[in-house]
Amino acid sequence: MPRRRADILFSRAKVAVFVDGCFWHGCPEHRPSPTNNGDWWSVKLDRNIERDRDTDSHLQSLGWTVLRVWEHEDIEDAANGVESAVRPAPSDSASL
Numbered sequence: 468m469p470r471r472r473a474d475i476l477f478s479r480a481k482v483a484v485f486v487d488g489c490f491w492h493g494c495p496e497h498r499p500s501p502t503n504n505g506d507w508w509s510v511k512l513d514r515n516i517e518r519d520r521d522t523d524s525h526l527q528s529l530g531w532t533v534l535r536v537w538e539h540e541d542i543e544d545a546a547n548g549v550e551s552a553v554r555p556a557p558s559d560s561a562s563l
Contacts, residue, residue: 468521468522468525471518471522473485474486475549477552477553480532480552480553480554480555481530481531481532482531482532482533482534482549482552482553483526483531483532483533483534484534484535484536484549485519485522485533485534485535485536486536486537486538486545487519487535487536487537487538488538489537489538489539490512491512491515492515492516492519492535492537493512493513493515493516494537494538494539496537496539497539498512519535523535532552534548534549534552536548536549
């Protein structure tokens with residue numbers, strides 16, 4: 468697999484975070500429809516989406532948790548999602 472880099476990596480927790488731009492990664496809410504060279508852009512952006520899926524699958528097969536955050540998402544919601552993935556869940560014995 469070609470080298471691909473997460474935007475934020477928590478190696479001990481094995482969590483990879485990607486912050487995806489709506490244009491380049493095909494946001495389902497904001498995916499653009501370029502008018503100039505539309506066919507070329509459609510193929511290009513579809514390949515980007517497929518590459519992202521391949522990257523996610525590869526990392527997951529290695530035991531990583533992959534989080535993808537859209538650039539338009541609320542920063543606090545995104546941070547809470549990352550924190551939930553990185554921090555270990557409290558064990559049942561901790562409440563005794």
